[in-house]
Amino acid sequence: MRKDFLVFGSPLIEKEEIDEIVATLRSGWIGTGPRVARFEEHFKKYIGSAEAVAVSSCTAALHLAMLVSGVGPGDEVITTPMTFCATANAVVHTGARPVFVDVEPDTGNIDPALIATAITPRTRAILPVHFAGRPCRMDAIEALARQHGLLLIEDAAHAIEAAYHGRKIGTIGDLTCFSFYATKNVTTAEGGMITTADAELAAKLKMYALHGLSMDAWRRFSDDGYKHYEARVPGFKYNMTDLQAALGLHQLARIGRNAARRQAIWARYDQAFETLPVVRPAPVEPGTVHGRHLYTILLKTEAIGKSRDEVLNELIRRNVGTGVHYTAVHLHHYYRQTFGFKPGDFPNAEWIGARTLSLPFSAKLSDQDVEDVIAAVNQVCVGV
Numbered sequence: 001m002r003k004d005f006l007v008f009g010s011p012l013i014e015k016e017e018i019d020e021i022v023a024t025l026r027s028g029w030i031g032t033g034p035r036v037a038r039f040e041e042h043f044k045k046y047i048g049s050a051e052a053v054a055v056s057s058c059t060a061a062l063h064l065a066m067l068v069s070g071v072g073p074g075d076e077v078i079t080t081p082m083t084f085c086a087t088a089n090a091v092v093h094t095g096a097r098p099v100f101v102d103v104e105p106d107t108g109n110i111d112p113a114l115i116a117t118a119i120t121p122r123t124r125a126i127l128p129v130h131f132a133g134r135p136c137r138m139d140a141i142e143a144l145a146r147q148h149g150l151l152l153i154e155d156a157a158h159a160i161e162a163a164y165h166g167r168k169i170g171t172i173g174d175l176t177c178f179s180f181y182a183t184k185n186v187t188t189a190e191g192g193m194i195t196t197a198d199a200e201l202a203a204k205l206k207m208y209a210l211h212g213l214s215m216d217a218w219r220r221f222s223d224d225g226y227k228h229y230e231a232r233v234p235g236f237k238y239n240m241t242d243l244q245a246a247l248g249l250h251q252l253a254r255i256g257r258n259a260a261r262r263q264a265i266w267a268r269y270d271q272a273f274e275t276l277p278v279v280r281p282a283p284v285e286p287g288t289v290h291g292r293h294l295y296t297i298l299l300k301t302e303a304i305g306k307s308r309d310e311v312l313n314e315l316i317r318r319n320v321g322t323g324v325h326y327t328a329v330h331l332h333h334y335y336r337q338t339f340g341f342k343p344g345d346f347p348n349a350e351w352i353g354a355r356t357l358s359l360p361f362s363a364k365l366s367d368q369d370v371e372d373v374i375a376a377v378n379q380v381c382v383g384v
């Protein structure tokens with residue numbers, strides 16, 4: 001058994017990030033400034049989007065994306081229950097109603113055929129989540145949005161590297177939201193980004209992210225003279241800081257190397273678990289790039305003779321930290337209480353939610369860490 005606890009989702013932070021953080025502190029400019037602007041430029045280039053607006057989190061990104069495109073009270077937003085609660089919470093923050101539809105059992109992604117059946121005259125937007133980094137069926141989803149005149153806003157928190165039929169995630173929907181939370185493929189500790197092709201929406205996002213002010217604070221304090229500012233709308237405090245961008249600049253520069261390392265770990269896990277009573281992630285569909293954010297297995301709990309939580313706790317006792325992505329959102333207390341959701345509403349999401357287990361899957365893992373995880377999973381699931 002391994003000696004020290006393997007923390008789930010621990011990020012790989014290297015010398016360049018640390019030096020950049022120190023340089024940022026020494027520069028005296030730790031708020032929103034030149035490094036945020038540079039991070040936005042680099043992110044835009046990486047994704048291939050016309051615009052990129054950095055914010056304080058993906059939750060903020062989702063909230064703003066909906067607000068600036070006019071989603072509000074009386075509207076419905078169709079989304080997936082197989083996600084982090086922030087996706088649905090952001091819909092609630094706008095005053096709109098989250099309308100869940102079930103997921104495909106093999107991918108955990110929203111089922112486009114079910115989206116079609118959930119569209120009503122009140123539907124304003126479709127909000128798919130690229131689960132674990134696997135792109136949703138964007139051809140079908142985009143066609144539905146076009147046909148019904150709906151906004152397409154994507155939660156790409158897992159999917160920075162992903163592409164669908166030759167198009168990078170971040171260039172398909174009207175607005176796409178990314179996360180740089182500590183466990184994500186690119187991290188700024190906390191942070192988010194919104195990409196869009198629409199310059200007007202981007203300008204509105206910037207204004208809403210900083211108190212609704214008419215110009216950026218960092219220009220306000222630049223050396224080309226004092227600029228007066230005024231609140232145009234009651235905006236939010238959702239801006240990213242240069243300390244966060246200092247991390248992001250170097251994380252983004254290393255995105256390919258880290259993705260290659262995760263792909264190697266993925267291949268090793270796939271091989272190691274071939275004969276175990278678990279369902280491994282579905283193969284990557286041709287013509288797509290998987291963002292490979294999570295390596296989730298579905299436990300065949302009857303064959304193993306243990307519940308998911310029993311397996312999870314035994315792994316923790318063997319010093320292997322794991323994650324659950326996710327307990328279906330409609331089963332969370334708030335969603336049951338407020339919207340009357342109940343077990344049975346979305347059977348595929350519930351089935352996954354009861355059996356899923358995410359294994360440590362970060363570029364930081366050493367080969368020995370990976371072998372420790374495999375040994376522990378074998379011991380817990382089949383006793384060898």
Ligand SMILES: *Cc1c(COP(=O)(O)O)cnc(C)c1O
Pocket residue numbers: 056057058059060083084086087129155157158178179180181190191192
């Ligand atoms: C992490 C995550 C979020 C929230 O991101 P934050 O940057 O922590 O706000 C939203 N949706 C999904 C699917 C996530 O995994």
